[in-house]
Amino acid sequence: MISGSFEYHRPSTLDEAVGLLNQHGDDARVVAGGHSLIPMMKLRLANLDHLVDLQSIDSLRGVTEDGGNLVIGAMTTQNELIGNAVLAAKCPILAETSLQIADPQVRYCGTIGGNVANGDPGNDMPAVMQALDAVYLAQGPNGAREIAARDFYEGIFFTALEDNEIITAVRIPTPQGGHGHAYEKQKRKTGDYATAAAAVVLSLSGGNCTAASIALTNVGDTPLYATDASAALIGTAVDQGAVDNAVALAEGITNPAADTRGPVEFRTKIAGVMVRRAIARALSRAR
Amino acid sequence: MSDTAPSVEERTAKLEGLGTSRKRVEDVRFTQGRGNYVDDIKLPGMLFGEFVRSPYAHARVKSIDTAAALALPGVKAVLTAADLKPLNLHWMPTLAGDVQAVLADEKVLFQGQEVAYVIAEDRYIASDAAQLVEVDYEELTVLVDPLKAMDEDAVVLREDIVDQEEVGGHGPRRHPNHVFTWEVGEKDDTAAAFNSADVSVKEFITYQRVHPCPLETCGCVASMDPIEGKLTVWGTFQAPHAVRTVASLISTIPEHKIRIISPDIGGGFGNKVGVYPGYICSIVGSIVLGVPVKWIESRMENLSATAFARDYHMTGELAATADGRITGLRCHVVANQGAFDACADPTQYPAGFFNIVTGSYDIPVAHLSVDGVYTNKAPGGVAYRCSFRVTEASYLIERMIDILARKLDMDPAEIRLKNFIKKEQFPYQSALGWEYDSGDYDTAMNKALTAVDYTALRAEQTANREAFAKGETRSLMGIGVAFFTEIVGAGPIKNCDILGLGMFDSCEIRIHPTGSAIARLGTISQGQGHATTFAQILATEIGLPASSITIEEGDTDTAPYGLGTYGSRSTPVAGAATAMAGRKIRAKAQMIAAYLLEVHDDDLEWDIDRFVVKGAPERSKTMAEIAFAAYNSVPPGMEPGLEAVSYYDPPNMTYPYGAYICIVDIDVDTGVTEVRRFYALDDCGTRINPMIIEGQVHGGLTEALGIALGQEIDYDEMGNIKGGSLLDYFLPTAVETPVWETDATEVPSPHHPIGAKGVGESPNVGGVSAISNAVHDAFAHAGLTHTQMPHDHWRVWKTAERLGLLS
């Protein structure tokens, strides 16, 4: 369990970091918290010549509220998300999700940027970002660009990010006050990826659902934004029929792998159960 | 002296002897990070070894090219079977009388098998070099299903022994993949019992392949001193003396030129009983290169190559009367030994003590047969925190008796009470050949039922089921009852040996002039706290405070020969040796005291920490005073000094037992099982240190939780291990682990010098059954008879689905 050799870089500016990526292309990778990448390197499933550590780039840190958006620096750790007062007030699903990621030590290191950029369908934040309709801010040699979370994921470890780009922040439209939210995750034990998980964000007005978004974790090659299931709740009183409908539609888009967590049919059904429970909890929180 | 003699209570308290919750002496170093585990050892010039392992489960090794690895700067050697062959070390004997390839010879037989061994200046270079060794394989048909191992058209695995008539002296082999057949009991009488039975039940029950997975993996440092011609090996050895003997036998280095040292061991649970290729290759490397060689396996290597446990596929049958009295037991087992039979069982017992399968019940007649078979899986078959195959046996009978109860519509507690061996039947001769030493099962069971208010629990369950039927809850409550009898403390030389070494154990005591002492034993602690508890046994025996007694284990140059620590044998065997050696000390001390007090030996009586003249309590000699006198004023004709050695051959095994009750809540829609409450009553005879006993029970139950609800070393059809890291392998964290309730009764062993029976493994044995029975009980009303472990989310969910409980 020893990584191959590489050269270590610790740039202090984003330009410097992007420059290194641009210079070394495929042979370079950025490291944030490292808890996805480093185990892969130790298994020699990831082999690279240049490791670009982002920890000294101050511009990648911090949580700000900017008009109707929350902007979270890519190097913000899960532990910081849990403890952030602004997020606790405006977007509490982030802390709720963070608490279900790995374990305390990993959360001190793991970052939101790493979690969303990695492209592992087991990561929890991507589905939450899709439910929140977040946008990822990326910086490359040709400048900055934005990529919607719902458009970002292409396959296992394949994303819309170019090799020479770095995610600098995620921008989340500040959820409506009084919205309901929940991240329901079934896992075998602490530290495990989800058997299936569901993020739900919804809003009510006069007892009727005015907005809803549902996304799923680890039941396909990518996080899955459940467009039809989300739509199925809007305009309803989120009654039994509407929920049944949404659950069935969500199950319908899953395509999980059979693994040690269980066979396909089980993980599909658990995705449905997680959606159902997340809707119920989000509903109870919506005012 | 009597004027100043402290009170009985003060003197007793000062000893911290038997029955006190003495704080552990080991903890002072462990809490400061000053333990000395094998990977902490660093010797001048030390090199590191790393294996190249097979990616295939069954393949012919066509060629191995080590040139690129050898060319890497810092690489000192790359060993293959071809290099070991001239030394006759390419194969090694296993503890079960089979042989195992040290490095793959001609072919590989399991994924992860050792193929080449790279030795380099540091572990980084060794790792790089291992990547550069090129092995050309030709894949062969893979056999993973033990139930198909003896099919006529099954692929032959062990070409090396294809002509060998038997393995380990267990009778003729019927098939190239057959290892042994072991038969115990009365076949015809048992058949007759079934023929005349009112009812009978039969079930196929699998105990899945698991791994002990101590937090520290296996490893060693081998150091050959070319000047002295002496080999020293530090390693994770649960049985250092046995390793020395094996090392001598296979290396032909004389045994006095080998020193085996077990430093601190980070948990064993059976994983560290065996002899592994890493040890042999490191020894060879050190001999060849003349410098120390360290080998430390990674966790993935540990889970995939060293010492699995269980993998028993059991068909159990019970015959009974209509009112639930068991009249016979029949059992057939297919034992999956993997690629080599490397089980660490006593020679006469190829399936360990599985014939304890009649459990805690008075079953008049029984028959057992076990077929051991080879498959393309890792070798091992160790006792994972249990005595040899006792967990498997206990699980079978505890499931079967529940199944019988369902059939008869009886309560699981009631049927057990009805069939228990009664207090007055001890010593009890079981139908499969064991003599149970002592017990009072009814008292233990009734105490447990009262403690949990069993009647109220059943009423709550009835209400829960009604609520479930009405759709008011999606959670089902299960109550698991288990009563186990262990058989530990192997064992009497007359029936227990490993490789011909009788399974006695030993203790050697030296009392220093100023009244302190050192005792050395043939066992080795892996967290059990021997340095604390053995001193307590001695304190009570010889009257010196435990705090003034050093306990030393694990160094074969200084410790007396012993068979080591596994199968809960330390307290029953070495603990007895300790007490017996202490008694020898006391006997000599009595003569010295009599001389000093100018009375006859018989005029003295022992009083906690001193000998007192009968009828004249003011005249006494403390053990500390006697110790000093032993070095200057012994009676004429007596040798000076105060030392003793005891090699204890136990007259019988000990039979700890317990009543466990587990309550689970199952979320049927997700398959998630939560242990709401777990009550464990253990009777381990005399209790040496209640604090440590409780800690052992907590730990064993947590391991049982892992096994029952998630642990499995599973393989796909190609023989690839599915999930061989801690990402998948279920070791419960503090979050998944419930609060354990412990309780006790105390029926001493009649044949053990202090009446102790051993406890470390009981909770694993009883815990798995209790949890599994609880899961089954939750679904009993819906018609579930049996479902295989582990009861992980998807299997439980599948059960609920199959029973029509999902909407």
Add this chain to the structure above:
Amino acid sequence: MSKLAIKMTVNGTEIEAEAEPRMLLIHFLREDLNLTGPHIGCDTSHCGACTVDLNGKSVKSCTIFVGQADGADITTIEGMANADGSLHVLQDMFREHHGLQCGFCTPGMITRAHRLLQENPDPSDDEIRHGISGNLCRCTGYQNIVKAIRAAADQINAAKEAAE
């Protein structure tokens, strides 16, 4: 590959060394600095035996390259004792409440518990269990570890109150 120049503070002492960039922090501590208290139990950042305190955070030193820790302030179990050499109250309470058996997880467990109590001086049993959920123990079943941490919290809080 060229070696990195590393500077860090370990248990209050400033360290300067050279190391291969790919060297893991746990190996650097154990092999180069001879701090063998933190252990390696799993390689995949699940077991927590290698836990050390890095810039006020509990981290698994098997999943950090030494270069990433350049400039850091690190405390290992060897640095836990009080300035006068007496044992830290957590070390004492682990012994008092039998919170360890084989001792292999103990350095990581105590180091983690220390950070937990810094952040949450009065944790519930449930908070303790979640707080140490990144540290596996195979011997104790955690029950006495929870008790030990709880007892340490009580002692620390009592001492604080007495001082106020």
